Amino acid sequence: MDARRGDGYAVSAEFYDLLQAETDRRQAEQRFAEAAARARYxxxxxxxxxxxxxxxxxxxxxxxxxxxxxxxxxRAALLSRLAHLGADRRARVTVHPEPFAAAGLAEAADLAVASNMIAGLDPATRRATWRALTAALRPGGLLLFDPPPAHLPTGTEEAQRLGPVRVGPDLYLADVTREPHRGVLRTVFTYRVEREGTVLRQAREAFDLWPAPPGLLAEELRTAGLDVVRAPHPDLMAARRPAA
Structure with missing residues (x-):
């Protein structure tokens, strides 16, 4: 399945938290928690x-x-997660179902984070997202994001294994491959559920990633009205809307 379609993540949503939540949570705490603690708006x-x-x-x-x-x-998984939070935290969340560039947020925040998503935007959408972020940040507001791959690999990369994670008698796992495909990096997740060595189910979902070198990203950010600044974590890029 190509995740650019409206049913994108329809396969991956079932497996995502089971196979990736622990790593994603640890990375988010390392990358974003300190900046979030300083947010005032x-x-x-x-x-x-x-x-x-x-x-x-x-x-x-x-x-x-x-x-x-x-x-x-x-979003269904997001709302299920929010349902299990305390009412005080849940009251602080607004869920927006549109693409960010269509959300219409204006000077809404002093911090924006984009985790594991910029690479999935084609160049035109990426540039539109920078402009929307400039509008959504308050003067002096900070953007943190993990950048796309800088360039395409020369061939198919070695498969990465996620899991296995046991649920009762079953093992859940995924093999992830990345290869150049018509100018993008095609990333394919092949999910399996196994029991006693037998594959019960297998499903596949593909995502396209658009590489962009840091210099190009910096130029796009400046054009959108954001100043590139030093990131608080080596895996991130950072930009700030100039103070008024």
């Missing part, structure tokens, strides 16, 4: 997915959080 979670980063931002901050997630399957 609101925080944007752009591409909230199943809500792992949203929950970290809520726990680290005391301000409202805007969680933007257009994929219905992932």
């Amino acid at each position: 609101a925080v944007l979670d752009v591409g909230a997915g199943t809500g792992i980063v949203t929950e970290v931002l809520l726990r680290a901050s005391t301000v409202p959080v805007h969680a933007v997630e257009p994929a219905p399957a992932m």
